[in-house]
Amino acid sequence: MVKLREIAHSRTGDKGNTSNISVIAYDPKHYPVLLSQVTSTRVKAHFADVVDGDVVRYELPNISALNFVMDQTLGGGVTRSLALDAHGKALSSALLDLEIDIAPDDDGGRKP
Amino acid sequence: MRTVRIGSGAGYSGDRIEPALELAEKGDIQYLVFECLGERTVALAQQARLKDPDGGFDPLLEARMRAVLPTCAAKGIKIVTNMGAANSWAGARKIAEIARSLGLSKLKVAAVVGDDVLDACKNRDLPLIEIDGTIKTLGNRIVSANAYLGAEPIAQALRGGADVVITGRASDPALFLAPMIDAFGWAMDDWEILGRGTVAGHLLECAGQITGGYFADPGYKDVEGLARLGFPIGEVSEDGSLVVTKVAGSGGAVTARTCKEQLLYEVHDPKKYLQPDVVADFSRVSVEEIGQDRVQVTGGRGTARPETLKVSVGYVDSYIGEGQISYAGPGAVARGKLALEIVRERLQLTGVCASELRFDLIGVDSLHGERLSAGHDPYEVRVRVTGRTENLAEAVRIGNEVETLYTNGPAGGGGAFKSARDVVAVASVLLPRELATPSVRFVEA
Numbered sequence: 001m002v003k004l005r006e007i008a009h010s011r012t013g014d015k016g017n018t019s020n021i022s023v024i025a026y027d028p029k030h031y032p033v034l035l036s037q038v039t040s041t042r043v044k045a046h047f048a049d050v051v052d053g054d055v056v057r058y059e060l061p062n063i064s065a066l067n068f069v070m071d072q073t074l075g076g077g078v079t080r081s082l083a084l085d086a087h088g089k090a091l092s093s094a095l096l097d098l099e100i101d102i103a104p105d106d107d108g109g110r111k112p
Numbered sequence: 113m114r115t116v117r118i119g120s121g122a123g124y125s126g127d128r129i130e131p132a133l134e135l136a137e138k139g140d141i142q143y144l145v146f147e148c149l150g151e152r153t154v155a156l157a158q159q160a161r162l163k164d165p166d167g168g169f170d171p172l173l174e175a176r177m178r179a180v181l182p183t184c185a186a187k188g189i190k191i192v193t194n195m196g197a198a199n200s201w202a203g204a205r206k207i208a209e210i211a212r213s214l215g216l217s218k219l220k221v222a223a224v225v226g227d228d229v230l231d232a233c234k235n236r237d238l239p240l241i242e243i244d245g246t247i248k249t250l251g252n253r254i255v256s257a258n259a260y261l262g263a264e265p266i267a268q269a270l271r272g273g274a275d276v277v278i279t280g281r282a283s284d285p286a287l288f289l290a291p292m293i294d295a296f297g298w299a300m301d302d303w304e305i306l307g308r309g310t311v312a313g314h315l316l317e318c319a320g321q322i323t324g325g326y327f328a329d330p331g332y333k334d335v336e337g338l339a340r341l342g343f344p345i346g347e348v349s350e351d352g353s354l355v356v357t358k359v360a361g362s363g364g365a366v367t368a369r370t371c372k373e374q375l376l377y378e379v380h381d382p383k384k385y386l387q388p389d390v391v392a393d394f395s396r397v398s399v400e401e402i403g404q405d406r407v408q409v410t411g412g413r414g415t416a417r418p419e420t421l422k423v424s425v426g427y428v429d430s431y432i433g434e435g436q437i438s439y440a441g442p443g444a445v446a447r448g449k450l451a452l453e454i455v456r457e458r459l460q461l462t463g464v465c466a467s468e469l470r471f472d473l474i475g476v477d478s479l480h481g482e483r484l485s486a487g488h489d490p491y492e493v494r495v496r497v498t499g500r501t502e503n504l505a506e507a508v509r510i511g512n513e514v515e516t517l518y519t520n521g522p523a524g525g526g527g528a529f530k531s532a533r534d535v536v537a538v539a540s541v542l543l544p545r546e547l548a549t550p551s552v553r554f555v556e557a
Contacts, residue, residue, distance in 0.1 A: 009333060009369060011326065013378030016151075016242045016540065022376035024369070049481030058382055062398045062411065063372045069380045077242070079152045080429045080537040082470040082498040084478045089326075094480050110332060 001099045006108040008034060010092035018053075019073040019088040021095055024065040027109025030102070031064040037100055043068050046098060050091070068095075114350045116295040118288055118312075120343050121180070122146040122193075123319030125153060125170055129179050131320070131343040131362070136183040138359045139345050143291040144184060146176060146193035147284050147317045152538045154281050155426020157197035158256035159536070168199030169206065169278075177210045177276075184275075185216045190294075191276040192266060192287050198256065200225055200280045204555050207276055211557035219557040222269035224261065224279040226550035229423055229543055233257040238541040240425070247425060247541055255536055256426040259543055262388030262417075264300060265550040266290035272552065281424065283388050285313030288346065296350045306390035307414020308352030311397060314385070315356060315374050315409065319343045322356060322374040324364030337363025354409040355402070366405040375399070375409075388421055388545070390414040420542035429537035430467070430500045433507030435514025436474070437521075437528040440492040447522035448473045448493040454521050455497050455513050464509045466499035495525075500535075507532035 004023070007030045013020045023038055025031045040057040047055075053071025060067065074088050075081030102108075119141040121132030125148040135141055148170050161168025170176075173195045184191055196203040204223035211219040234254070237246045247254070258281035267290040269277040279287070289309045292298060298305050315322055322344050324335035342362025347355040356366050375397060379385060382394040393413040400408045435455075439447045452471045459469070472478035474494035477485040495517070499510045511530025518525055 005332065009329070009373065011373040011377055013376070015378055015380070016538075018242070018380070020376070020378065020380060022373060024372050024376075026369075046484075047480075049483050058380075058395075060376070060382055060395060060397075062396055063375065065372060065376060067376050067379060067382060077537060077539075080500075080535050082432060082468060082500060084472060084474065084496060090479050094484055097484070 001101055002108065003096060004038065004098040004100050005096035006110070007100060007102065008096065010096055012089055012092040014074060014078050014087045017072055017074050017077040019070045019091055021068045021070070021092050022065055023068070023095065024063065028064040030109060031061065033100065033102060034066055035059065038066060038098065040068065042098070043095065046095065114296065116143070116292065116348055117141045118143045118145060118291050118316065118346045118348065120145055120316040120319045122148050123317065123321055124148065125150060125172065127319060129176055131341065132176065133179050133183065134359050134362060135343055135345065136180050136187070136189055141189055141345060143190050143192060144180065145287050146195060147287055149194040149197060149281065151424060152426060152536055154198050154258045154424060155256045155536045155538060157199070158426065161198045166202045169197050169203035170195035173203055173206060174210060177207055181211055181216060182214055185219060190270060190291070192290060194279045194282050194287060196223060196278040196280045198280060200278050201553055203278045204553070207278060208555045208557045217557050219275050220273055221276045221278065221555050221557070222272065222274035223553045224265045224269060224277065224282065224550055225553060226548060227258045227261050227279070227281040229259045229548050230257040232547040233423060233425065233541065233543065238543065241540040241542065243539055250425065250427045253427040254425060255428060257423050259421040259423045259548040260388055261548065261550050262286045263290040263293055265552055267293040269552045270294035272554065274554065284317040285310045285387060286389060288313030288316050289389060292348050300389065303390050303414040303416055305352045307392040308412035309348070310385065310387055310390055310392035310414065311394060311409060311412030312346050312348050312354040315371060316344055316346045318374065318377065320364065321377065322370050323358050323366055324370060327370055327373060333369065335365055339363060352412065356407045356409060357405055366407050368399045368401050368407055371399045371407045371409060386418055388417065390417050419545060421545045421548055423541050423543045425539045425541060426536050427539065429535045430502065431504050431507040431532060431534050432498060432500055433510030433532045434496070434498045435511035435528065435530040436494055436496045437514055437517050437525045438492060438494045439522065439524055441524070444491065444493050445473065445476060445489045447524065448495050450522045451495045451517050451525065452497065454517065458513045459510065462509065462513070465506050466501050466510065468500040470498045472496040504532055504534065
């Protein structure tokens with residue numbers, strides 16, 4: 001098992017009370033791993049304390065990326081939230097903490 | 113094939129100014145775009161305009177213009193910006209005045225007006241997106257309503273000979289799409305090419321976020337020279353294809369990875385990126401590194417524009433009171449937790465009226481809640497209590513009850529801080545597009 005951080009990078013965006021998080025494989029060979037292991041159900045469970053709404057996953061095979069759209073996540077909306085990180089900018093780092101199952105000899109593909 | 117080079121000089125209202133000047137001086141660009149208008153900035157600017165009829169534009173307008181106007185005028189670089197906020201016409205007159213003071217007497221400035229749709233919205237009971245209710249339920253708390261305008265009036269201003277175009281609320285990618293339309297004469301119903309241009313605009317609109325900002329993660333994603341982070345240049349061809357690059361020698365990096373992250377930034381369904389001018393499709397976009405700090409972007413598409421325009425409605429929402437205090441050394445977390453419990457009970461005992469309260473330990477669980485934060489005790493923690501109230505006096509009491517921890521709380525509390533502020537929030541509605549009637553006004557230096 002490795003952390004998702006070893007095989008993918010990520011960025012969070014915000015609109016109103018909705019957060020979106022991209023998960024992008026460093027190496028396209030790991031896109032199938034993302035598809036099978038980073039599901040919307042798993043992301044919703046990971047963020048159980050954070051996300052009150054649905055999590056929808058969009059797939060972008062051309063760039064080996066997934067996009068998670070999470071409703072009711074930003075404390076009622078960026079412009080009125082009581083949260084320290086009203087934009088949810090730090091959520092991407094939290095998602096990269098997911099445990100991922102890859103082959104023991106897999107180097108993660110981070111080096112360009 | 114003809115190409116045009118567009119620089120992105122700001123990604124938000126408070127952004128750094130030096131990279132914009134670097135673009136003007138060394139970027140070999142024909143257009144310089146400043147995106148400076150956040151979701152709620154127009155509402156705040158509208159409040160400023162009510163106090164001063166000649167105010168309501170971006171507070172950094174003068175500093176930015178003084179920095180770049182001489183170089184842009186000398187090189188014929190056209191400027192497009194949404195720094196007009198709630199008063200683009202006053203912003204345009206201000207720019208003309210600055211140009212005069214710099215001896216740039218021939219400069220032509222255009223204001224795009226007509227994004228203010230408050231009257232059209234008030235007469236219609238439009239449902240709010242994302243939150244329950246309609247525009248009527250906001251009643252007299254509404255401060256502003258501004259439609260996201262498209263590229264057409266900006267392109268019209270450029271065609272009319274404007275050296276500087278200043279708008280209020282406009283879609284961010286449209287600020288970039290307009291120069292492409294001006295340069296290549298694209299038809300406003302060529303959805304495919306408008307979709308491609310929107311991909312370019314979207315990638316460039318956050319400036320440093322595609323050149324290595326909001327990206328670095330030491331040991332994983334290293335970026336050189338972040339202190340001198342350069343801003344991006346979009347090299348757009350007549351067919352809408354794009355190469356993202358930056359000024360040679362500036363800090364940061366343009367790579368396939370930075371471009372992929374920015375492509376999905378603030379995107380929901382990548383097949384339907386709704387814009388005033390087009391519905392862009394990002395789902396089949398590909399990126400390829402073709403040289404150092406040069407990434408080619410292909411595969412953007414588009415379909416017919418929506419029949420409605422998104423409108424940001426600013427309204428007075430509530431007040432927020434806040435207090436913070438730090439604890440350190442052995443037992444810091446336990447004392448921090450004790451402090452939170454004390455404030456929680458005191459706010460009840462003293463009858464502070466808050467519709468929502470939040471109790472955080474910064475350094476422990478403030479960002480993502482207890483479950484994700486379980487781990488080792490840190491050396492220091494910072495207590496943070498925030499609450500939503502109906503008036504300022506009530507909000508002040510929340511911070512007070514944190515500050516009193518100095519002499520009334522656990523041992524060793526230090527560095528207390530408190531604040532209370534009013535909250536102008538933003539909701540969105542969709543307005544039939546024919547109800548917004550943008551136009552262009554010119555002023556000469």
